[in-house]
Amino acid sequence: MSRGRRRNKGYKSFVMLPRKMLRSDAWKELSTAAKLFYIHLKGKYNGHNNGEIRLYYSELKGIKGISSPSTISTANKELEEKGWIKRTKLGGLYRTINEYKLTGNFDEYLQ
Numbered sequence: 001m002s003r004g005r006r007r008n009k010g011y012k013s014f015v016m017l018p019r020k021m022l023r024s025d026a027w028k029e030l031s032t033a034a035k036l037f038y039i040h041l042k043g044k045y046n047g048h049n050n051g052e053i054r055l056y057y058s059e060l061k062g063i064k065g066i067s068s069p070s071t072i073s074t075a076n077k078e079l080e081e082k083g084w085i086k087r088t089k090l091g092g093l094y095r096t097i098n099e100y101k102l103t104g105n106f107d108e109y110l111q
Contacts, residue, residue: 013043015039015042015043016109017039017042017107018107018108018109020108021106021107021108026106027106029082030082030084031074031075031078032065032066033065033066033071033072033074033075033078034075034078034079034084036060036065036066036075037055037072037075037079038079038084038085040060040063041053041055041100041102042102042107045102050101050102050110051088052088053099053100053101054098054099054100055098055100056097057069057072060072083103083105084102084103084105084106085100085101085103086100086101086103087099087101088100088101
């Protein structure tokens with residue numbers, strides 16, 4: 001048997017949302033669209049890419065409650081203003097993609 005790193009292929013990926021965070025007033029004050037945006041953004045986090053997380057608006061198309069570009073933009077701004085995320089690289093139309101950092105202000109597993 002090899003002593004190198006083993007990968008367990010039996011586990012499915014998931015997004016951890018601590019109960020403490022879900023019960024907090026800060027989470028309850030977020031709009032549904034902002035919550036969906038945060039969950040999908042955190043789903044792109046792999047433990048090593050904080051500050052370089054890329055989430056394309058096209059990935060959110062077809063998700064009930066956050067499918068229009070204006071709703072996505074509003075949710076993004078809400079999360080930034082309330083300190084849940086920080087944009088580390090500005091992108092946009094005909095430019096590079098936005099890159100985000102999860103601040104960890106409300107999620108104890110990111111600190």
